[in-house]
Amino acid sequence: MPVLTVPTANLYYELRGSGPLVVLTGAPMDARSFDPLADLLATDYTVLTADPRAINRSSVEDRDQDSTPQQRADDLSRLIAYADAGPAVAFGSSGGAVSALALAEAHPxxxxxxxxxxPPIVGLLDDAARVHAETDEMCATYLAGDVLGAWRMFMDQANLQVPDELLEQWFGGEREPQAVADERFWFTHELRASTHWMPEIAVLRSRNVVIGLGEESGGQLCDRTCHRLGQELGVEPMVFPGDHTGFAEQPEAFAKILRDVLRELHH
Structure with missing residues (x-):
C-alpha cells in the first residue's frame, strides 16, 4: 500500500497517469470518491489522490487531535513534493476545497x-453564528448516540433533500467499522475545524482561484458560501454538473468541464 509518512500521520496516496500534476482532494471524502474522475483525467495528467489523515487508509498517531485545513494543506504540500511533478492544479471539493485554499495560501x-x-466557508455568511451553533448541536447529537438525528440535522443545514428512508439505508443498521470510525472522526475532530476556517482574502486575491458550484446546488448552504467567496475575490463561480458530489455521481460530465478549466489554466 503506497503510504507517505508525515509528521504525526501516515498518508495513503495514489498516483496515476502522466503529464501536468492535478491533485483531487476531499475531506472527509477519501481517494475512492475520486477514482472514476481520476481515471478519466489520467490519460492527460498525473493525478494525485489521497485519503485525508485519520480517514480510511490514512492513520494518525493521535485520533483525539483535530484535523485542521492548515494541517491537511501541509499534508498535501508534502504529497506534492513527493510526487515531484508540480506545480499542481489542486481541485478540492467540500472540506477538501477548504484544504486546497489553505494550501494555496501557505505554499504558492x-x-x-x-x-x-x-467550499463550506461558513464564516463569510451573515448568519455564520447561527450556522456554527447548528453545527455544534449536530456534533453533540452525534456524540450522544443519535447518528440518524445528526445526519438529519446536517442535511437540513445544507438544504439537501434526503428522504428518511434513504438516511436509514445509508447510516442505520449494521455498517462497516471503518465507515463508522471515519464518520465519528469527522463529527468529532474535522467538521468544526473545516467550517470555521476563514481565508486570507488579500492573499487569495493574488492566487489563481476558480470557484466551482454544482448546477443542482441552488439554495444549498454551499451555494451561499460559493457566492460570498466569489464576491470577496471578484470571481464568478463556474458551474459544474451535478450538486455537492457531482464529481462522484457524474464523473464523465464533470471531467469534461474540468478538462476545459484545466486547459485554460495551463495556457
Whole structure:
C-alpha cells in the first residue's frame, strides 16, 4: 500500500497517469470518491489522490487531535513534493476545497491554481453564528448516540433533500467499522475545524482561484458560501454538473468541464 509518512500521520496516496500534476482532494471524502474522475483525467495528467489523515487508509498517531485545513494543506504540500511533478492544479471539493485554499495560501510555489468546488466557508455568511451553533448541536447529537438525528440535522443545514428512508439505508443498521470510525472522526475532530476556517482574502486575491458550484446546488448552504467567496475575490463561480458530489455521481460530465478549466489554466 503506497503510504507517505508525515509528521504525526501516515498518508495513503495514489498516483496515476502522466503529464501536468492535478491533485483531487476531499475531506472527509477519501481517494475512492475520486477514482472514476481520476481515471478519466489520467490519460492527460498525473493525478494525485489521497485519503485525508485519520480517514480510511490514512492513520494518525493521535485520533483525539483535530484535523485542521492548515494541517491537511501541509499534508498535501508534502504529497506534492513527493510526487515531484508540480506545480499542481489542486481541485478540492467540500472540506477538501477548504484544504486546497489553505494550501494555496501557505505554499504558492507548489500550486499553479486552485479549483475550489463548494467550499463550506461558513464564516463569510451573515448568519455564520447561527450556522456554527447548528453545527455544534449536530456534533453533540452525534456524540450522544443519535447518528440518524445528526445526519438529519446536517442535511437540513445544507438544504439537501434526503428522504428518511434513504438516511436509514445509508447510516442505520449494521455498517462497516471503518465507515463508522471515519464518520465519528469527522463529527468529532474535522467538521468544526473545516467550517470555521476563514481565508486570507488579500492573499487569495493574488492566487489563481476558480470557484466551482454544482448546477443542482441552488439554495444549498454551499451555494451561499460559493457566492460570498466569489464576491470577496471578484470571481464568478463556474458551474459544474451535478450538486455537492457531482464529481462522484457524474464523473464523465464533470471531467469534461474540468478538462476545459484545466486547459485554460495551463495556457
Amino acid at each position: 510555489e507548489q500550486v499553479a491554481a486552485v479549483i475550489a468546488h463548494e
